[in-house]
Amino acid sequence: MNVFAYLFQDWKANRKNIKGQMVLFMFRLVQVINRWMLLKVIFFLYLMFYRFFVEWVLGIELPRKLTAGKNLIIYHGQALVVNQGVVLGDNCVLRNSVTIGHKKLADGTFTGCPRIGNNVDIGANVCIIGDVVIGDNVIIGAGAVVIKDIPANSIAVGNPARVLENKTTDAGIL
Numbered sequence: 584m585n586v587f588a589y590l591f592q593d594w595k596a597n598r599k600n601i602k603g604q605m606v607l608f609m610f611r612l613v614q615v616i617n618r619w620m621l622l623k624v625i626f627f628l629y630l631m632f633y634r635f636f637v638e639w640v641l642g643i644e645l646p647r648k649l650t651a652g653k654n655l656i657i658y659h660g661q662a663l664v665v666n667q668g669v670v671l672g673d674n675c676v677l678r679n680s681v682t683i684g685h686k687k688l689a690d691g692t693f694t695g696c697p698r699i700g701n702n703v704d705i706g707a708n709v710c711i712i713g714d715v716v717i718g719d720n721v722i723i724g725a726g727a728v729v730i731k732d733i734p735a736n737s738i739a740v741g742n743p744a745r746v747l748e749n750k751t752t753d754a755g756i757l
């Protein structure tokens with residue numbers, strides 16, 4: 584993928600969503616810069632600006648070291664916090680007040696971070712914490728707190744999240 588295509592990889596998925604397009608363009612740019620030390624030195628001011636503007640002003644924490652697949656969608660980008668150790672697959676949706684990160688253990692160490700598959704639609708106010716795996720084609724309902732693995736093609740809701748037994752998603756839900 585050339586640099587231009589890389590920077591705009593989320594553009595179409597966020598059409599009519601200018602905030603999402605802008606934030607994701609800025610995020611992909613810091614990811615490109617993060618690959619080479621020389622670029623980090625040259626674009627140091629941009630890296631600072633990204634932190635100031637996207638994290639402090641907009642309240643969206645998408646760290647430059649985050650692994651995120653193509654066509655990432657951000658709806659209502661507010662209070663969105665994703666740990667840099669998280670892995671997001673292709674075609675995922677993140678909404679307002681979503682937190683995805685690790686868990687502090689009794690001995691003071693931290694667990695790993697969630698690994699999220701392709702086509703995962705995450706509702707508003709969801710927390711996904713710990714070394715959990717979310718399968719492909721999953722919907723996580725608004726307000727869910729996910730602390731265990733969620734199988735592919737399922738819908739999970741509630742706190743703690745439970746899989747809805749008689750409902751599945753079709754592949755390619757988004």
Ligand SMILES: CC(=O)SCCNC(=O)CCNC(=O)[C@H](O)C(C)(C)COP(=O)(O)OP(=O)(O)OC[C@H]1O[C@@H](n2cnc3c(N)ncnc32)[C@H](O)[C@@H]1OP(=O)(O)O
Binds near residue numbers: 706725738
């Ligand atoms: C400004 C904005 O617009 S921001 C957009 C915010 N929207 C979102 O975040 C969308 C998230 N979507 C949801 O939460 C949806 O409810 C879904 C996708 C999880 C489920 O939707 P549906 O498939 O239509 O499920 P349905 O409404 O039939 O409910 C099925 C069961 O799950 C329960 N349920 C549904 N959603 C939730 C939820 N978020 N939390 C807890 N339980 C839920 C229902 O009570 C029902 O339980 P029951 O079978 O015991 O009666």
Ligand SMILES: N[C@@H](CO)C(=O)O
Binds near residue numbers: 658659678
């Ligand atoms: N409100 C919609 C997007 O416009 C959602 O969050 O799904």
